Amino acid sequence: MSVSDEKAALDVSGIQKAVRWYPPKYDIRVEAVPIPQIIDPDDAIVKVKLAGLCGSDLHIYRGHEDVDADLTCGHELIGEVVALGPSFRPDATGRPELYSTLKVGDKVVSPFTVSCGECHFCRIGFTCRCIHSCLFGIPTLPGGQAQYARIPKAGGTLFNLSSLQSSSGSGEQPWDLSKLSDSSLLLLADILPTGVFAAMQALQHPKIAPILTGKPYPYGGFVPSSPVGQAQASTALQEGDKLLTIGIVGLGPVGVCATVSLLDILAGLGASQGLQYQVIAIDPIESRRTKMEAVYNAIDVSGKGSGRFAVASIEDGKKLASGWTNGAGCNAVLEVVGNNSALTLAYDIVRPFGIISSVGVHQEPPIPFTGRDVYNKNVSFDFGRCPVRAMFPIALEILLKRQDVFGGVGKEASLIDRIVSFDEAPQVYEDFDKGRCGKILFDPWR
Amino acid sequence: MSVSDEKAALDVSGIQKAVRWYPPKYDIRVEAVPIPQIIDPDDAIVKVKLAGLCGSDLHIYRGHEDVDADLTCGHELIGEVVALGPSFRPDATGRPELYSTLKVGDKVVSPFTVSCGECHFCRIGFTCRCIHSCLFGIPTLPGGQAQYARIPKAGGTLFNLSSLQSSSGSGEQPWDLSKLSDSSLLLLADILPTGVFAAMQALQHPKIAPILTGKPYPYGGFVPSSPVGQAQASTALQEGDKLLTIGIVGLGPVGVCATVSLLDILAGLGASQGLQYQVIAIDPIESRRTKMEAVYNAIDVSGKGSGRFAVASIEDGKKLASGWTNGAGCNAVLEVVGNNSALTLAYDIVRPFGIISSVGVHQEPPIPFTGRDVYNKNVSFDFGRCPVRAMFPIALEILLKRQDVFGGVGKEASLIDRIVSFDEAPQVYEDFDKGRCGKILFDPWR
Ligand SMILES: NC(=O)c1ccc[n+]([C@@H]2O[C@H](COP(=O)([O-])OP(=O)(O)OC[C@H]3O[C@@H](n4cnc5c(N)ncnc54)[C@H](O)[C@@H]3O)[C@@H](O)[C@H]2O)c1
Ligand SMILES: NC(=O)c1ccc[n+]([C@@H]2O[C@H](COP(=O)([O-])OP(=O)(O)OC[C@H]3O[C@@H](n4cnc5c(N)ncnc54)[C@H](O)[C@@H]3O)[C@@H](O)[C@H]2O)c1
Ligand SMILES: [Zn+2]
Ligand SMILES: [Zn+2]
Ligand SMILES: [Zn+2]
Ligand SMILES: [Zn+2]
Numbered sequence: 001m002s003v004s005d006e007k008a009a010l011d012v013s014g015i016q017k018a019v020r021w022y023p024p025k026y027d028i029r030v031e032a033v034p035i036p037q038i039i040d041p042d043d044a045i046v047k048v049k050l051a052g053l054c055g056s057d058l059h060i061y062r063g064h065e066d067v068d069a070d071l072t073c074g075h076e077l078i079g080e081v082v083a084l085g086p087s088f089r090p091d092a093t094g095r096p097e098l099y100s101t102l103k104v105g106d107k108v109v110s111p112f113t114v115s116c117g118e119c120h121f122c123r124i125g126f127t128c129r130c131i132h133s134c135l136f137g138i139p140t141l142p143g144g145q146a147q148y149a150r151i152p153k154a155g156g157t158l159f160n161l162s163s164l165q166s167s168s169g170s171g172e173q174p175w176d177l178s179k180l181s182d183s184s185l186l187l188l189a190d191i192l193p194t195g196v197f198a199a200m201q202a203l204q205h206p207k208i209a210p211i212l213t214g215k216p217y218p219y220g221g222f223v224p225s226s227p228v229g230q231a232q233a234s235t236a237l238q239e240g241d242k243l244l245t246i247g248i249v250g251l252g253p254v255g256v257c258a259t260v261s262l263l264d265i266l267a268g269l270g271a272s273q274g275l276q277y278q279v280i281a282i283d284p285i286e287s288r289r290t291k292m293e294a295v296y297n298a299i300d301v302s303g304k305g306s307g308r309f310a311v312a313s314i315e316d317g318k319k320l321a322s323g324w325t326n327g328a329g330c331n332a333v334l335e336v337v338g339n340n341s342a343l344t345l346a347y348d349i350v351r352p353f354g355i356i357s358s359v360g361v362h363q364e365p366p367i368p369f370t371g372r373d374v375y376n377k378n379v380s381f382d383f384g385r386c387p388v389r390a391m392f393p394i395a396l397e398i399l400l401k402r403q404d405v406f407g408g409v410g411k412e413a414s415l416i417d418r419i420v421s422f423d424e425a426p427q428v429y430e431d432f433d434k435g436r437c438g439k440i441l442f443d444p445w446r
Numbered sequence: 447m448s449v450s451d452e453k454a455a456l457d458v459s460g461i462q463k464a465v466r467w468y469p470p471k472y473d474i475r476v477e478a479v480p481i482p483q484i485i486d487p488d489d490a491i492v493k494v495k496l497a498g499l500c501g502s503d504l505h506i507y508r509g510h511e512d513v514d515a516d517l518t519c520g521h522e523l524i525g526e527v528v529a530l531g532p533s534f535r536p537d538a539t540g541r542p543e544l545y546s547t548l549k550v551g552d553k554v555v556s557p558f559t560v561s562c563g564e565c566h567f568c569r570i571g572f573t574c575r576c577i578h579s580c581l582f583g584i585p586t587l588p589g590g591q592a593q594y595a596r597i598p599k600a601g602g603t604l605f606n607l608s609s610l611q612s613s614s615g616s617g618e619q620p621w622d623l624s625k626l627s628d629s630s631l632l633l634l635a636d637i638l639p640t641g642v643f644a645a646m647q648a649l650q651h652p653k654i655a656p657i658l659t660g661k662p663y664p665y666g667g668f669v670p671s672s673p674v675g676q677a678q679a680s681t682a683l684q685e686g687d688k689l690l691t692i693g694i695v696g697l698g699p700v701g702v703c704a705t706v707s708l709l710d711i712l713a714g715l716g717a718s719q720g721l722q723y724q725v726i727a728i729d730p731i732e733s734r735r736t737k738m739e740a741v742y743n744a745i746d747v748s749g750k751g752s753g754r755f756a757v758a759s760i761e762d763g764k765k766l767a768s769g770w771t772n773g774a775g776c777n778a779v780l781e782v783v784g785n786n787s788a789l790t791l792a793y794d795i796v797r798p799f800g801i802i803s804s805v806g807v808h809q810e811p812p813i814p815f816t817g818r819d820v821y822n823k824n825v826s827f828d829f830g831r832c833p834v835r836a837m838f839p840i841a842l843e844i845l846l847k848r849q850d851v852f853g854g855v856g857k858e859a860s861l862i863d864r865i866v867s868f869d870e871a872p873q874v875y876e877d878f879d880k881g882r883c884g885k886i887l888f889d890p891w892r
Binding site for chain 2: 096097098115117118120121122123124125126127128129156197200201204205206207210211216217218219232233234235236237238240241328338340343352353358361362363364365366367368369370371372374375376377378379380381382383384385387389390391392394
């Protein structure tokens, strides 16, 4: 089939259903809009199988993002490639292999931002800050809560599940994706990689290295070796020093993903490096805590090892962070909320030389710390957007292991509450905004 | 000589000269005060040979620290142990080896804070946040600008140069300290380790790892290996990706130390890993820039490799940070000032996924960023106090290599401007505060 045939496979004159938002806020409508067309040689058109509703959609929904034009919502989708621009021909020149290997019919997940796969930022893995970066679900780039979506720079942007089946994972085992439901694969579009990112930012920080490596700061990093004798600052590390206490602030869908990912990595580090851990997962909303507890109970021992774990309200979380650490506080805190009360809580429960790994999307207000606060605690912060495209493989490995949590829909321990039709969009946006439900997916064809 | 003899060696009834500060601000007096005595078994009394005047002294001098009692100034000293508490007897029990090896007569440098060498924070190298941490030069712990100083937890706190002579450095070479002047060793008390710390925080950050290792994020850290094939997010790294652009904001004595340390480490990474670098050193004061240029010119090629280096005003620095990086900005910025204008400049010139390594001592004002600022750039921050005691060995290796810069006094390329008597204290505090001089040391016996 030639490229023009492929394009022809899509009814270019058609219209489709989409979930649309109107300014200034809270105005969700289901509308008929034109099916998107290829407008750049690097574009793909994807027929959407499932689209997610996400905490990040709420920032626009609530009118916090200063958007003044209507838009097609959503930035999480899984689907099938139905048309490709000319850059994807096998004989196209000047495009990297990622482009020539994408085919019509491939099953794909799209991360929530465009990434070309070619620029310096993409090459070093900071895909969400690609020089061509663009967020789905803004007025200039219609989102995934539609029957079809246009994906710019599709060779770099899309995660090609079909070609992955025949490829191999880490440890050179072939990836077996057959047991994965579409609803669980949809989580790769954003929230699972973002959860992994939150955990990894904390655990890879050089201030954590002494606990993991048993070498005192600053020798855990690239500095060759520790000079001996009196050059030492202290007595040797003791067995009890290999204890990490980590807080998670916010147990929405992303916070649950962060917690599951963190436990998985900590269990691995415990097995390989003798690490002990204590994890404190905090949310003020009881239903969110109940979900987190059910998810935790569903994880088998290989995914959580033998550390200490608690789900707590804000007040209880503060008490545990102090009580479990002789008053020192957490080595790291994952902030998965996106407001200043969460950042303040993270600061309160972090210890000196601790890390705040913040993936919450923060808005206009100044961040709530004085210079003295941050100096006096030697705090490290990592802020910002997850480079989802770069985190896919690690997230996929966790997804494969954690079908107990991510596989089902609507069960007590399922992260995903329901799969609904677009007609329910106004209602589920409102419910999700009020914390009355967990993760919701849309089936555009229902 | 028994411990009581040792104590007797010091005239306990004597008085000494000291530089003292009176609230609310700018009030420096040279006074006669009692010689400090051993009051805790872990104390040492050190006879001060040289004491430093430092940018950190200016925070108290200017009345920014809310101190309302008079105090003996200073937190940088080199000297000789003249008395030790009972914990240091060879037969004392319950104290680590660092205590039993310290002797009367040993030549020592004290970091600017107390660290016991025993607690968890000390063991993992975060010595400046020791559970017994205390800053020298506050009302409750008289500082080093005196003829004698009491050093709490002296086994952990003091860096013992005498015992180091007979010990070995990295690469198992014995340390040869004979060519080091006391004035250069004094820099180990604070500003050289702090400069190294500023550089290392940036270079050891996982967001720099892709540039150093050639592996895309997040695989530079402890994550085992990169899954292959379509799991990749992008094309492979290219030769040109191994380029680091680093800004230094503030060229006071600490900023110069940070720059020299950074260049030394970058030269090493260039030699071992083929790294290219660009360094932009920024200060609004011309005399500070002139000093930085002279220092740079004095460094031989082994200490700076073949990267690109510029000293710049604020405006020129902004232009270079953009011009040298196709508008992307610096991979990391070292903030070595301690005010919000410097933090704002650091943010302006850092690129997405960049790091701000802040060692400036910040005060009451809120840090000057909105949530959107930090989210949108994926900025990482490291704030706080240098764990000087843990950084000593690395700083000492740089000091040994960089006698061209740190060895002399009063020459064009010398970091240290003058060694003066206490009588000049009121004048040099004023001059240093106004940026009219560089690093000044006091000789308490002059
Ligand atoms: N960095 C990224 O790339 C990225 C990607 C996806 C989502 N996000 C962001 O992650 C955040 C979480 O997403 P979500 O879908 O889970 O959102 P959500 O709104 O469903 O969940 C947020 C949770 O935080 C809790 N919370 C509120 N204030 C709190 C406080 N002070 N302490 C503890 N918990 C508190 C709420 O009760 C709620 O359960 C959002 O800001 C979202 O935009 C960021
Ligand atoms: N973190 C630590 O452990 C530690 C240790 C020692 C010193 N310090 C702090 O490091 C800082 C620097 O110390 P110093 O002795 O070099 O101080 P200094 O006052 O001599 O030098 C500061 C320099 O910053 C410059 N400057 C001011 N505003 C600037 C701006 N917006 N952009 C660029 N440069 C600007 C000034 O012109 C000056 O040359 C101080 O805050 C000091 O307290 C911290
Ligand atoms: Zn999302
Ligand atoms: Zn790109
Ligand atoms: Zn100092
Ligand atoms: Zn200690």
